[in-house]
Amino acid sequence: MEVLKIATAGSVDDGKSTLIGRILYDTKSLTSDKLEAIKKTSKQKGYDYLDFSLATDGLVAEREQGITIDVAHIYFSTGNKSYIIADTPGHVEYTRNMVTGASTSQASIILIDARKGVIEQTNRHFFINNLLRVKDIVVAINKMDLVDFSEEKYNAIKKDFEALMSKRDYQDQNITFIPVSALKGDNVVNKSENTPWYNGQTLLEHLELLDSKDIFNIGTPRFPVQYVIRPKTEDFHDFRGYAGKVYGGELSVGDEVVALPSQTKSKIKSIHFYDKTYETASRRSSVTITLEDDINVSRGDMIVKTNDLPIVDKQFTATVCWMDSEKLATGGKYIVQHGVNKVLAKVDQIHHKINPDYSGIDESVDALGMNDIASVSFKLNKPVFYDAFKKHRTNGSFILIDSKSNNTVGAGFIQ
């Protein structure tokens, strides 16, 4: 079955968790014991409605404070598709959570409170989805019941949002507007009678029709070697297989390839997936390949087709999202994990920071704090084999690891 990963974005109280709960409820994905628990807790809290956010806020602190702290993953299936929703909280560590959620998603839902319209956070949510080049965006204009399902209100918000779109960098993004009430269920799964002026699809109808074939992973084939398989058994005495995931395009037996960084050329001899062999390895498949020639390839190396090479360099400039309370400063040293390859990196220069309200850039910065997004140049101790993020979503991204705390402290998108 196809799997569609979706990230949600919205400010506190925009009703993200309620929307997810509503989808689960209307698709009958909430089992009776979970529903019973929600009814019981809603009643204890004195609500006269079912608080669906209780279905997703899994931590004690979240339920106590009535907020979502950490990304939660919610699963449901329609028979047509399997869905994974990353519920990403909208405050304090918003960049970290939103970038994390969007990085694994093919689609995003941005929630807007119909009473408040487009606010600064909407700008931020759209900017991050654009930066991460999420292909499909649904703008769910929520709480329509609180503005009497007003078409004028809906159109005004749509117009404001379209003004943001004119500034976007990633033009191929599909953007769809839907008027909903998550609490009452209008246009979420079932078509609403309260919006006769809206002829479009409901939220779920729209998601059902999306092409879920990893839309973000199109480019040229890249095969980062994860692990070398050498069984050394009687039956497979000379077997030397390179295990990894195929990104960006297909690889076939007979393809002329080159191994990086050694630059040694060879041909693909065989493609294995468990005990079967294949002529072609599809995108995103975790296969094992063997080469015609006995060359030296190890973890972190990359096998690519000879006619389409990545950039091989010991430096790059990237858009960095900083996620740690300790600042990133010029001269700072980090581990860059680019796919499965790890190298040491030094911050060479911070070129500019994007203003928190996305109104422009600030060139007078020498350090980045939590949630900052900036253009940063790095020098590396060893070459990496990369593409620009715009061309290759997987091979153009990396994470930054602090070698003192071992924490993942940032994400980068190579320019």
Place this chain on the structure above:
Amino acid sequence: MKDTSHINPLENEAIYIFREVAAQFEKPVLLFSGGKDSITLVRLAQKAFYPAKIPFPLMHIDTGHNFPETIEFRDRLVKELGLELIVRNVQDSIDEGKVREESGKYASRNILQTTTLLDAIDEFKFDACIGGARRDEEKARAKERIFSVRDDFGQWDEKNQRPELFDMLNGEIELGQNVRVFPISNWTELDVWSYIQKEQIEIPSIYFAHTRATFLRDGLIWSADDEVVYREDDELVEERIVRFRTVGDMSCTAAVLSTASDISSVVQEIRDSSISERGARIDDKRSEAAMEKRKQQGYF
């Protein structure tokens, strides 16, 4: 036509995770309970490293209260696949005075497993423990990372987890820490069953309908095994046709009424079910935050 039988996205993701574990850690171990999720993990690990053998051992933390069918199955699987199996017993932790057996109506050894597990991690210096937990099982687990770092005391700091971006897994840890790894995080219960069906994976017989001596308590059906499961005199034993949906410790795993006697009828039953998988696990019913609390203490 191109053969595309290798493109199941969840399977590919799990294989990728297994390979990252083997590459990033020195002493990984696969925590094996004999349940369907850990049996699925074994198949995925085979696929990840074929034609080589799985490059790490299996470890079973045996509560001593397992269903005999599970233990029998475990030993056969290990033998057939030529795997290394480590068993550590909760009974030993009790005998050594490290934990105290619970008593009363709801007594279970489920929580006691944590101590035995943490001791075994220490004994073998395991730096990565692979488990079959899934995010759809329980709401605290929905917050779990694929690589989940545990401190020297095996504890989970749920409010300070590393972000996981794209499919890059950060396995950097300090000496003494370990990582819990969940390759089937993104699978649902139905995904697991469908996979077992498609791959024709053998599972213990208690997952299928059978006649069993049982009694009722709190609306749940319990196996009437007087040695392991506490039963009051007025809790009457009756034969029922049941199966188990999860296979844990006998004292905390209830049966469900079912006539599903083969894999396709089990898959159909899960599809139609209106009760969640862990609805028959008394260990989660202790409080709304039962799982979160156990995880903080080092439970897997």
